[in-house]
Amino acid sequence: MSAVQVDTMSVHQPQAVYKTSIGKKIIMAITGITFVGFITGHMLGNLQIFLGQDRLNAYAEALQGLGALLWFIRAFLLAFIALHIIFAIILYFENRSSRPIRNVRVHNIESSLASRTKIFSGLLIFFFVTYHLLHFTLIVTNPEYAALKDSLGRHDVYSMMILGFQNYIISGVYILAILSLSFHLSHSVFSLFQTLGLNNAAWVPRLRMISNIFAVLIFIGYVSIPVGILFNLAKLPEGGLL
Amino acid sequence: MNVTLYIWRQKNAHAKGKMEKYEARDLSPNMSFLEMLDVVNEDLITQGVEPIHFDHDCREGICGACSLVINGRPHGKQHATTTCELRMRHFKDGDTIYVEPFRAKAFPIVKDLTVDRGAMDRIMQAGGFVSVNTGGMPDANAIPISKKDSDTAMDAAACIGCGACVAACPNASAMLFVAAKVSHLAYLPQGKVEAKKRVQAIVSQMDKEGFGNCTNHLECEAACPKEISVKFIAKMNREYMRSSVVSK
Ligand code: FES
Numbered sequence: 001m002s003a004v005q006v007d008t009m010s011v012h013q014p015q016a017v018y019k020t021s022i023g024k025k026i027i028m029a030i031t032g033i034t035f036v037g038f039i040t041g042h043m044l045g046n047l048q049i050f051l052g053q054d055r056l057n058a059y060a061e062a063l064q065g066l067g068a069l070l071w072f073i074r075a076f077l078l079a080f081i082a083l084h085i086i087f088a089i090i091l092y093f094e095n096r097s098s099r100p101i102r103n104v105r106v107h108n109i110e111s112s113l114a115s116r117t118k119i120f121s122g123l124l125i126f127f128f129v130t131y132h133l134l135h136f137t138l139i140v141t142n143p144e145y146a147a148l149k150d151s152l153g154r155h156d157v158y159s160m161m162i163l164g165f166q167n168y169i170i171s172g173v174y175i176l177a178i179l180s181l182s183f184h185l186s187h188s189v190f191s192l193f194q195t196l197g198l199n200n201a202a203w204v205p206r207l208r209m210i211s212n213i214f215a216v217l218i219f220i221g222y223v224s225i226p227v228g229i230l231f232n233l234a235k236l237p238e239g240g241l242l
Numbered sequence: 243m244n245v246t247l248y249i250w251r252q253k254n255a256h257a258k259g260k261m262e263k264y265e266a267r268d269l270s271p272n273m274s275f276l277e278m279l280d281v282v283n284e285d286l287i288t289q290g291v292e293p294i295h296f297d298h299d300c301r302e303g304i305c306g307a308c309s310l311v312i313n314g315r316p317h318g319k320q321h322a323t324t325t326c327e328l329r330m331r332h333f334k335d336g337d338t339i340y341v342e343p344f345r346a347k348a349f350p351i352v353k354d355l356t357v358d359r360g361a362m363d364r365i366m367q368a369g370g371f372v373s374v375n376t377g378g379m380p381d382a383n384a385i386p387i388s389k390k391d392s393d394t395a396m397d398a399a400a401c402i403g404c405g406a407c408v409a410a411c412p413n414a415s416a417m418l419f420v421a422a423k424v425s426h427l428a429y430l431p432q433g434k435v436e437a438k439k440r441v442q443a444i445v446s447q448m449d450k451e452g453f454g455n456c457t458n459h460l461e462c463e464a465a466c467p468k469e470i471s472v473k474f475i476a477k478m479n480r481e482y483m484r485s486s487v488v489s490k
Contacts (some may be wrong), residue, residue, distance in 0.1 A: 009369055009439045013444045021415070021455040022445055022482045091455050095413035098347050098454030104248070104261055104339040107314030111459035116412055118457070191458040194472065197480030201473045204460075241309070 024087050029195040031084040032188055036075060036214075039181070043221040046161070049234050050224075053158040056149050060157040085126065092119045115187040119181040128177035135164065151235070162229050164235050171226035178222045186215035243268050243335040249294055250342045252351050261340070264294075266386060271331035275318065276301060276308060278330055279341075295354040300356065301326040304469065305464050308403030309409070310355055316406035316465045324404065324467040336395040344405050346414035348451045360452035362419060366403075368447035369440040370423040372391065372432050391429045398426035400468040410465030413454030418462035420448050421478035422470045428481050438485035 017023035045063075048056045063070060073233070098228050114121070133139040148156035165171045189211035199207060228234050245266050252259025266282050273281070276298050283293035299307035308325040312318035318328045333339065341355065371418040388397075399422075407418035427433025433440070456475060463472045488490050 009373060009436050009443050015442070017486050019449075020445050021417075021449050021453075022479055023486075024455060025457075025479070026483065035465075077315050091457065095415075095454040095457065097343055098414040098452060100347055101259075101301070101345060103314060103342050104250075104347055105311070105314035105342065107319075108459075109315070109461060109464040111461050115457065115459050116321060171329055187458070194458045195479055197476045197478075197483065199473060199476035201471050204472060 015164075024091055025195045027087050029192040031080040031087075032192045033196075034077070034080050035084070035188065036185070036192070039185075039218060042221060046225060047221060049158060049161055051230060052241065053150060053237050054152075056158045057154045057156060058159075061154050064155075081126075081129075085122070088119060088122055112123070112187060114183045115191075118184055118187065121184040123151040124180040125184060128173070128180075131173075132177075135170070136160065158234075159236055161225070162234060165226040165229040167228075171230060174226050175223055178219055181222075182219040186212050187220055188240070189214050205240060243273055243330060245269065245278075245330075245332075245336070245375055246338045247334060248338065248340045249355070251294070251354055254353055255350050257409075259354075260292075261342075269330050272411065273330045273331065274301065274326055275312070275330065276326050277312070289306065291407060295356045296431075297356050298326055303327040304402060305360070306404035309344045309406070311344060311409055313342075315338050316344060316409040316456065317467050318406075322467055324471050327467075344409035346405075346453065347406050348414065348416070348453045349405060357405075359403075360365075361453070362403050362405060362416070365416070365420060365447045366423065368437075369442075369444035372427060373436060374432075385431050387428040387430060395429035396424050398422045398470065398474050399479040401426070401466075401470050402468055406465045406467060407462035407470070408453065410461040411454065411456070412459055412461060413457055415456045415480070416448055416453040417450070417456035417460075417475050418470055418472065420464065422443055424478045424481055425474040428477065437481060438488065440484050441478065441481045445478075456463065467482075 015023075035041050045057075045059055048059050056202060066073075108116075131141070136141065136145075139145045142164070145160045146155075148154040148159050150158070150162075165174070189205040190204075191211075193203075247264040247266055248261045249264060250259055251262045259325050264282055264286075266278055269278055269281065276296070279294060279296060284478075286293045297309050299305045301308070303324040303326060306324075307315075310317065310325045312325065312328070317323060317325045318332070320328050331446050342359050343351055343355045344359070345351075345357075348361040349359055351357050401419060401422035403419060405416075405419065408414055408416050411417075424444060427440060430436045458472075458475075460472055463470065
């Protein structure tokens with residue numbers, strides 16, 4: 001008798017990556033890692049407000065000087081934001097429908113409030129980023145900022161930030177937004193490493209800890225800006241605004 | 243000891259279910275949770291009431307047939323213990339206990355606490371095996387496998403396919419189960435041959451069954467009676483990425 005070759009696993013067409021559950025996770029992770037990089041860089045850049053007007057405005061001008069590259073980066077970030085949001089919404093609805101009738105009693109052990117409410121913290125971040133761009137980047141909400149110049153004729157980003165954050169409502173909204181961002185991040189860093197397969201048993205608790213520490217550092221870093229301004233650690237330039 | 247039970251009763255797959263109250267009296271603390279339900283059922287039968295349906299088989303923690311979400315936790319609060327191995331001494335006299343089925347869209351309720359976990363069988367059929375075109379029995383140790391790999395494969399192979407991970411997951415995802423099957427075979431030379439095909443086949447079957455997507459809550463690992471680690475989910479993600487990039 002001759003053996004019959006049966007290859008049972010081959011009757012199968014691989015799914016497009018973005019359609020599979022793991023593929024969707026990977027898209028969330030790769031876009032997410034980009035935001036982690038941006039959030040860190042943006043924070044370090046803007047903390048230069050505590051080094052004085054000249055330093056911050058020079059940094060801002062250098063960024064503007066990137067020209068086409070800056071626009072490329074911005075377009076890239078916007079596309080990633082769109083992807084992150086689209087897939088978050090798809091995942092949210094798929095995951096909701098995967099258990100149509102919920103248990104009367106639910107006892108969570110390992111998941112955190114942050115991990116279970118990322119769609120909502122994400123939504124808050126989205127609203128805030130939209131406002132933040134209109135406020136400081138596109139200067140739509142406070143058009144008077146556009147005319148601010150320093151003594152070297154550069155756009156006076158330093159004074160713009162101080163004027164912005166001297167407003168209690170703007171600072172309050174900002175702090176709440178950073179709170180939801182940190183909340184989101186407390187699960188994100190761990191999650192993206194796990195999704196990308198960069199994890200093992202020993203690193204599960206470490207990455208969760210790193211994720212929390214990162215979230216706290218981001219919170220302190222960003223919130224120090226409005227708080228520093230409200231406590232006069234960074235003041236408007238001596239000679240007043242030009 | 244006596245306990246008050248709230249148990250999910252549902253006539254059939256299409257009926258609307260609800261929690262019903264039962265009193266379980268004169269229990270021995272050494273009874274297993276399932277034996278306690280047997281006692282309640284004996285009582286119901288003498289009263290002419292339809293007994294409570296629940297899944298069970300080996301009653302020694304090895305087959306994966308028993309289920310039940312007990313006070314919000316699959317297999318109850320005892321760590322690394324199946325419902326059949328859970329004892330009444332883990333509860334206090336006078337406790338109120340909520341008993342519900344393993345809920346997920348992919349696990350339709352058959353009756354009461356019994357759910358259809360056929361989705362997991364279909365996942366196994368899609369890729370949870372190695373194809374062997376039989377011949378004589380191979381010699382023992384003909385294929386050397388490192389101790390580390392064989393241990394890791396065995397850790398993954400400890401999965402009994404009960405579905406507690408699905409029941410525990412806020413998203414009703416089956417990732418831990420599927421990851422255990424993928425990893426178990428991916429660490430062994432016999433499984434490596436079909437590793438790329440397997441992960442694609444098994445993931446696409448998992449998605450087809452309507453399980454949710456993993457968002458790394460880690461509830462599955464906490465609920466698993468066999469302590470399957472979420473490191474296997476990371477392993478499966480690696481296997482999946484490799485197969486998506488390399489197979490083209
Ligand atoms: S009945 Fe077999 S594991 Fe519980």
